[in-house]
Amino acid sequence: MEPTILTHNLQRRYRMGDETIHALRGVDLTVQRGEYVAIMGPSGSGKSTLMNMIGCLDTPDEGEYWLNGKLVSSMNDRELAHVRNKEVGFIFQTFNLLPRVDALHNVELPLIYAGMKRKERVARARQSLERVGLGERMSHRPSEMSGGQRQRVAVARALVTDPSILLADEPTGNLDSVTSRDIMTLFNALHASGHTIVVVTHEADVAKHAHRIITFRDGKVSEDVANKEPLN
DSSP, rough: OOOOEEEEEEEEEEETEEEEEEEEEEEEEEEOOTTTTEEOTTSSSHHHHHHHHHSSSSSEEEEEEEEEEEEEEGGHHHHHHHHHHHHHEEEEOOOOOOOOOOHHHHHHHHHHTTOOOOOHHHHHHHHHHTTTTTTTTTTOOOSSSOHHHHHHHHHHHHHHOOOEEEEETTTTTTHHHHHHHHHHHHHHHHHTTTTTTEEEOOOHHHHSSSSSEEEEEEEEEEEHHHHHHHOO
């Protein structure tokens, strides 16, 4: 089976004054369809840079990134924008919701950018919100919701385009411990239904839900192990 994510010799360098920062130093990585992967590492280890590569927010200086058999690392900005909208569902620590509109409109947004007709996109947004347990909160704005509910809206928005991968960046970073467990339980259910999930986190308790834990250090993969007893 063709992997969902395949990278070969990914390298990324940044200039900071007179200094060159090697954020990625030849990363080879394969993620199969349906895997649940956590990426960990200290600040400056390269995990956030890798997340930007996987999410098509950045391109490597050297190496290749393949997503569903397509060479993403050679795409132009327009092509990358299309892939981001169609293939990647983003879930951020800060939710990134529009404060002035309700949950339904927030979830609709990716479909508006994709040019979908209103009737179909509203139906899909409603279905996505119901899937994350917010069927009765569709008309509420973010300010009228708890942190956990806002994150569920963000998850629904990530799901609405039926993406190849769900990419979560510190998804419980702004939540209390009880709400964090609820969100990770939702992630477990999404994985069980067949979604490919990549979570970037520094929290060991979050990573323990994944079935595979990859640790970065100094721009390289320092450890890649199966989690034989993931948290449910």
